[in-house]
Amino acid sequence: MSGGLAVIAGSGALPAAVLAANHGAWMVRVEGVEAQNPGAPEIGARFEELGRLFDDLRAEGIDTVCLAGAMRRPALDPMAFDPKMRALAPRLAAAMQGGDDALLRLVVAIFEEEGFAVRGAHELVPGLVAGPGLLAGQPPDRTARDDAHRATAILAALGPLDVGQACVVGSGLCLGIETIQGTDALLEQVARTDPALRRGARGVLVKRPKPGQDLRVDMPAIGPGTVRGAAAAGLAGIVVAAGSVLILDREDTLAAAGEAGLFLLAQ
Amino acid sequence: MSGGLAVIAGSGALPAAVLAANHGAWMVRVEGVEAQNPGAPEIGARFEELGRLFDDLRAEGIDTVCLAGAMRRPALDPMAFDPKMRALAPRLAAAMQGGDDALLRLVVAIFEEEGFAVRGAHELVPGLVAGPGLLAGQPPDRTARDDAHRATAILAALGPLDVGQACVVGSGLCLGIETIQGTDALLEQVARTDPALRRGARGVLVKRPKPGQDLRVDMPAIGPGTVRGAAAAGLAGIVVAAGSVLILDREDTLAAAGEAGLFLLAQ
Numbered sequence: 001m002s003g004g005l006a007v008i009a010g011s012g013a014l015p016a017a018v019l020a021a022n023h024g025a026w027m028v029r030v031e032g033v034e035a036q037n038p039g040a041p042e043i044g045a046r047f048e049e050l051g052r053l054f055d056d057l058r059a060e061g062i063d064t065v066c067l068a069g070a071m072r073r074p075a076l077d078p079m080a081f082d083p084k085m086r087a088l089a090p091r092l093a094a095a096m097q098g099g100d101d102a103l104l105r106l107v108v109a110i111f112e113e114e115g116f117a118v119r120g121a122h123e124l125v126p127g128l129v130a131g132p133g134l135l136a137g138q139p140p141d142r143t144a145r146d147d148a149h150r151a152t153a154i155l156a157a158l159g160p161l162d163v164g165q166a167c168v169v170g171s172g173l174c175l176g177i178e179t180i181q182g183t184d185a186l187l188e189q190v191a192r193t194d195p196a197l198r199r200g201a202r203g204v205l206v207k208r209p210k211p212g213q214d215l216r217v218d219m220p221a222i223g224p225g226t227v228r229g230a231a232a233a234g235l236a237g238i239v240v241a242a243g244s245v246l247i248l249d250r251e252d253t254l255a256a257a258g259e260a261g262l263f264l265l266a267q
Numbered sequence: 268m269s270g271g272l273a274v275i276a277g278s279g280a281l282p283a284a285v286l287a288a289n290h291g292a293w294m295v296r297v298e299g300v301e302a303q304n305p306g307a308p309e310i311g312a313r314f315e316e317l318g319r320l321f322d323d324l325r326a327e328g329i330d331t332v333c334l335a336g337a338m339r340r341p342a343l344d345p346m347a348f349d350p351k352m353r354a355l356a357p358r359l360a361a362a363m364q365g366g367d368d369a370l371l372r373l374v375v376a377i378f379e380e381e382g383f384a385v386r387g388a389h390e391l392v393p394g395l396v397a398g399p400g401l402l403a404g405q406p407p408d409r410t411a412r413d414d415a416h417r418a419t420a421i422l423a424a425l426g427p428l429d430v431g432q433a434c435v436v437g438s439g440l441c442l443g444i445e446t447i448q449g450t451d452a453l454l455e456q457v458a459r460t461d462p463a464l465r466r467g468a469r470g471v472l473v474k475r476p477k478p479g480q481d482l483r484v485d486m487p488a489i490g491p492g493t494v495r496g497a498a499a500a501g502l503a504g505i506v507v508a509a510g511s512v513l514i515l516d517r518e519d520t521l522a523a524a525g526e527a528g529l530f531l532l533a534q
Contacts, residue, residue, distance in 0.1 A: 072463065150428075157424045161417075163441045174430045177444045180464050181456065189448065189456060196339060197447050 003063030005124070006043065009035035010069025013248055014121055014221075018068050021125040026060060028053065033071055047074045051084025054114050064117045066124055067107070067217045073100075101162065104217050120216035127250060129219075130266035132242040136254045137263030140237055143171060144204050144263070148239045150174075151206035159211045165220045168235065170203025183207065183222070187229035205230050208241040215244055223248035227256040227264070237263030270330030272391070273310065276302035277336025280515055281388055281488075285335050288392040293327060295320065300338055314341045318351025321381050331384045333391055334374070334484045340367075368429060371484050387483035394517060396486075397533040399509040403521045404530030407504055410438060411471050411530070415506045417441075418473035426478045432487045435502065437470025450474065450489070454496035472497050475508040482511055490515035494523040494531070504530035 005025040009015035011034050019025050019040040027040040030047065043060070045053040057065070073096065081089060088110060095106040108118050122128045140148065151167040154174060158164035166178035168190050175193060178186045183205075190203065207220050222240060230238055238257070240247070245266070247253055257264045273293040276282035278301050286292050286307040294307040297314065310327070312320040324332070340363065348356060355377060362373040375385050389395045407415065418434040421441060425431040433445035435457050442460060445453045450472075457470065474487050489507060497505055505524070507514070512533070514520055524531045 073466075154425065154428050154430060157428055158421065161421050161424055161441075163421060163444075174428075174446045176446050176448075177430075179441045179443050181443075181460055182464075185456070185459075189452070192452075193448055197449075199340070 004061045005064045005066065005119075006057055006060075006062045007040070008045075008065055008067045009033065009037070010067070010071040011035060012069045013223075014246070015068040017128070017248075018066055018121050018124050026057075026062060028057075028065075030071075030074075032074060035069060046080070048077055048080035048085055049082040050088065050110070051082040054084065054116075057116070063115070064119055065111055066119050066121055067104075068121045073103070101213070101218065105214060108214060108217055118216050120219060122215065122219060122244075122246060128246050128248075129243050130240065130245075130247055132267050133265075135247070135264040135266060136257035137237060137261065140204070140239075140263050140265060144202075144236045147171065147204040147236075148206055148265075151204060151239075152208070155206060155208055155210075162210060162212075165210060166205060166207040168203050168205050168233070170198065170201030170235070173198065173201055173203075175201070175203050183226060184229055187226070187233045187235075190233040190235070191229075202234055202236040205235055205238045206240075207238070207245055209244050219244065219246050221246035221248050222253065224252040224256045227253055227260060227262060231256075231260035231262055235262065237265065239265045239267060242266040271328050272331045272333065272386075273324055273327075273329045274307070275312075275332055275334045276300065276304070277334070277338040278302060279336045280490075281513070282335040284395070284515075285333055285388050285391050293324075293329060295324075295332075297338075297341075299341060302336065313347070315344055315347035315352055316349040317355065317377070318349040321351065321383075324383070330382070331386055332378055333386050333388055334371075335388045340370070368480070368485065372481060375481060375484055385483050387486065389482065389486060389511075389513060395513050395515075396510050397507065397512075397514050399534050400532075402514075402531040402533060403524035404504060404528065407471070407506075407530050407532060411469075411503045414438065414471040414503075415473055415532075418471060418506075419475070422473060422475055422477075429477060429479075432477060433472060433474040435470050435472050435500070437465065437468030437502070440465065440468055440470075442468070442470050450493060451496055454493070454500045454502075457500040457502070458496075469501055469503040472502055472505045473507075474505070474512055476511050486511065486513050488513035488515050489520065491519040491523045494520055494527060494529060498523075498527035498529055502529065504532065506532045506534060509533040 007015050007018050008028045016036045016038045020038050027037050028043045030045050095103045147169040151169040154167045155164050166183045168175040175190045176186045274285050275295045283303045283305045287305050294304050295310045297312050362370045414436040418436040421434045422431050433450045435442040442457045443453045
């Protein structure tokens with residue numbers, strides 16, 4: 001990068017990880033978003049004043065941004081829009097009718113139109129994603145490999161419909177498919193499943209991006225909580241797509257898998 | 268039918284409905300299965316003695332059977348197997364490794380090999396399934412029609428993988444896909460969904476058979492409980508496949524939909 005980097009910070013541990021790994025990067029603290037700062041210089045911002053944010057970024061020589069962490073859809077005050085935001089409002093309003101994907105794609109497009117490069121957290125922090133290989137636990141047995149294969153096939157079938165980043169299969173039984181409630185809710189559903197229906201099946205969680213998902217701003221992630229949820233659901237292990245699923249708090253995540261006796265495989 | 272009819276009775280209201288609509292039909296009461304008898308002559312049976320059951324059926328001039336109602340996989344006592352059951356055991360044991368579909372297909376095949384015709388409850392009781400049309404409520408609006416269309420597309424994508432008889436979509440968001448936990452669990456999941464994720468969406472439940480499902484022994488069904496679950500989940504309505512989804516307790520089901528302000532559409 002010739003110029004500087006700014007992290008548009010959402011909640012969770014990711015923004016701080018990007019800032020810690022990129023000395024001299026700025027943190028953009030958006031009003032109403034809870035974000036942790038490990039000591040980076042800050043730029044304050046409001047969604048209503050995107051024009052001012054673009055100006056502030058340029059004034060600091062920033063030419064690259066990274067949208068990291070979770071951000072809920074903001075409630076916007078149209079009375080407070082700056083001229084740039086007023087110009088963008090019709091496009092934003094239209095995208096807000098669609099899914100989160102459509103909105104994120106538009107936000108990325110807007111930053112790019114303003115001349116900023118948009119980079120993903122995984123491009124800026126070494127080790128955030130895993131290359132192919134067994135990260136924790138014992139290699140999956142035949143049943144677990146077959147379950148992972150079936151869960152992957154289910155996600156592949158749903159991909160064109162923009163549904164499903166995660167699926168749990170146990171001894172061939174489909175125990176759950178992630179919908180908008182997210183992976184934790186999926187694992188809770190599996191944990192609640194009537195044992196008579198489940199018939200002793202353990203199971204495997206497979207997590208992968210959907211085809212066409214912009215990994216720079218919307219990457220599937222697992223963390224220690226995912227591992228604990230999988231353990232509570234009685235699963236045998238977790239399979240993530242190599243290179244395209246974030247492993248948050250990597251050390252804790254791998255340790256949690258080891259403690260729970262779960263395998264964690266990237267493939 | 269030239270000969271008699273016997274209903275192999277599982278739990279729920281369906282076996283009694285078949286018996287009530289077919290005067291002179293016999294009820295087969297399987298040991299360990301809770302089943303209601305509206306006054307039909309009974310034949311007692313055990314899974315371990317299928318050979319004796321076939322003989323008893325033939326002795327009563329029965330040439331047609333209907334497997335109706337829900338039946339859990341039995342725990343079998345191999346010491347009590349009769350010769351026929353001993354001969355069938357390897358095939359049954361193999362099928363039990365697979366899904367419920369494989370096991371049901373084998374049970375149907377065994378009855379057919381023994382010379383019995385296997386008929387579906389919907390073939391023996393008029394009005395159990397609905398022809399195309401609006402059964403209750405107001406016609407769905409544009410949003411609900413689009414949601415039904417998307418849910419149907421999701422089920423169609425999953426069909427080849429033998430997953431998913433039901434799906435809920437609300438304002439384009441996929442709120443849930445039925446897995447082995449069943450439709451009631453799916454509706455509870457939708458009801459529990461964080462309103463911030465759901466963003467005010469109501470939604471439509473679509474229920475259809477999977478392609479290749481043997482409708483004689485395994486037909487999707489809805490009933491008053493489904494309607495109440497859909498209402499509790501805030502849905503706008505329910506769409507079922509015309510001619511291939513059982514409407515149990517039809518009068519109560521339609522009344523419940525009317526009371527809750529839900530549409531019920533077969534198409």
